[in-house]
Amino acid sequence: MENSNIFDGMMGKVRTESAPSQLRITDLRITNIDGAPKHCILLKLFTNQGLIGYGELRDASSATYALMLKSRLLGENPCNVDRLFRRIRQFGGMSRQGGGVSAVEIALLDLAGKAYGIPVYQLLGGQYRSQVRMYCDTDVEGKHSGTQMGEALKRRIERGYTFLKMDLGMDLLFDEPGCLNAPLGFLEDVEKYSAKALRHQSGSIAPEVMRGRHYETFTIPHHATGIHLTERGIQYLVQYVREVRDVIGYEVPLAIDHLGHLGLGDCIRLARQLEPYNIAWLEDVAPWQYTEQYVKIANATTIPICTGEDIYLHDTFRPLLESGGVSVVHPDVLTIGGAMEIKKLGDLCEQYGAAMAIHMAESPIGCMAAVHAAAALPHILAVEHHSTDIPWWNDLAMGIANPLVQNGFIQVPDTPGLGISELNEELIREHLHSRKAGYWEETSQWDEEWSNDRVWS
Template identity: 25%
Template sequence: MSVITHAQAYLVDLPVETHRTDASQSFLKQETIFVEITTADGGTGRGYSYTIGTGGTAVLAMLTDYLLPRLIGQDAGRPESIWRNLYFATRATAIGAVTSLALAAVDAAVWDVRCRNAGLPLWQLAGGAKDRIPLYDTEVGWLHLSADELVEGAKAAVQAGLSGVKVKVGKPSHVEDAERLTAIRTALGPDVDIMVDANQSLTAADAVRLARALEHLDLRWLEEPLPADDVAGHEALSRSTSIPIAVGESLYSAGQFAEYLKRDAASIVQVDVARIGGITPWLKVAHLAEAHNVAVCPHFLMELHVSLCAAVPNSRYLEHIPQLRAITKAGIEIVDGQALAPSSVGLGIDWDLDAIDDLRTA
């Protein structure tokens, strides 16, 4: 047994690496919530979670006041048991972002210990389906960029070997959105995947109109066109367009994904390991999607998602948004436009502990 004897949590603020805007918000900073655990046999684990600018101290309070005290005495080799114990102890605040983000940091730390004790990297212990995953780039497609800047950035991403680019939509007119995307498709040709993200900004009627205006561009997917809790709206939109509909970054439970899949309301699952509550439920959602013959293309957190994408057979893309370079010694390894699964034991993230200490805020 790897009995947990000590647990602590703290907050690190990371500035964004570039100006990021979409139809709903700006990425202000990354509040990075860390959890570190120690076990009686000398094992250690480090997990993390995040927000994009608000709520980090609330997540930290959930951890220090409620979750971490319950960790002491539990076996780090039993992530399912720990996750359920903590989840049911906080049912009054579940399902919700704060609880899920807190659970995710704990669960990642537990998996880190488990992998280290087994002498294996996460991607192998969690399934080991493949050793690499194609990348698409989001940094080139923010909403504030001009059409010329979008084209220039998209070309650079393709020249770097990436297979696709994602572009934000949400201009005052869907005609303007279509013109920007048409410029990119014309510049890249038919063989590069173009993803489109509306960040929950559209009404049901506007989503249908936008999809109709974009169908001729052969898009890889249309992401979060409607509010995440509008399953019926996504179901109707999916039936009205040939563009695959992607959802998941704003869903916080496996049950929410199950409802989308049952109703054929999404054909791309973008489960986020932090927002779903950790590695343990992430794997459940990925396998649920596999059972429905649906691809997994997770949201953000590429440094952790690269291992989870490698763990499961139905992953198709990893989103390229570098955000941990200020607190890591090395980034993910990229060869021919594909991210390689890390070979080091544990989560596979090469943390710079001195840099983390310098940026601690709470």
């Protein structure tokens, strides 16, 4: 009887809510929110033991990319992360098309971490750092000067950020006579139907951008637009950067994004004149797949060249790395295929001597996925933070620090999974997307979706 009491006491301390070998996926659901900072699609994987895994699709994506995977996941053990990833990775693609696979991979890792009681970074091989540096992207709305951008960036520094980024490109020149050269009438069309012009207050792209010639305008690659900078335009942008540096100084790293759909020659001309201003990198100077264009610009300037947020799977970066076309890779965890692919890309960076920063413009779910991936990398410059000015952003997720970013860093949590215990459902309801599916609606219509998935004969 005494031994029985001892045994009963011991069993009372054993965790019984999670038996990893018996864990099974029972459901997949999504919801769409706006303004965090863009249209964000959140995902839940439900299990037979009550554990829920959180994932997120790439910003401004489509829920279909995840929903079509549901039938391939039901009844499976989410702890078999690599096995399930290999099953679904063929359904991912570049940019937002990688969002479904990436969201599921993150949710699988979250579930596996919760089942075994360990953080996601431990599933990726262990921890290299206990805090992750965040770089702060900064926008200034409306017509403004480089001095005004500098003041906005200075406020970031005062909040503790140690690495900065801003946009610089043809959007600044639409109202400046003589700065841009293009087929007559084309620039007006680009400006009128640009993503920024069509953003609703909620942060969504208006539906008309997806129709007719407006859609075609957005899908013209840089080299085919016929848009060029005039000498006056180049000097305007150089002066803008000079004004920024006059405010923030030259010690803090400053990266540049969104040059616009400019041809290679214009990027080279601009880059050479920006060299005195200590630019951390020039981002997305051409569509990522044009390796030779990246090589040409990389060889023409001393400014580091960066791309990668739209690249799916780590090995797709290899041509850019092998050729020397980039010196900074910039993957998004929610496009590349998830955290394991980031880890594999880190190995390629070591092989080819490239730096890595991580693109992140998503909710706290995507943020924590990026933080855990960065914690497991031998080397990382910084992870992007695009939501500093959104007062409710941090409140979307429970269990993480609030404020999450402190003095420009995020402390890596050692709690299970991503570190998110639950979502703030009331806040999610307040920010539901006005034109997308509702609040965690049931998805049984996807339970039996089927195709012959074999890609060989």
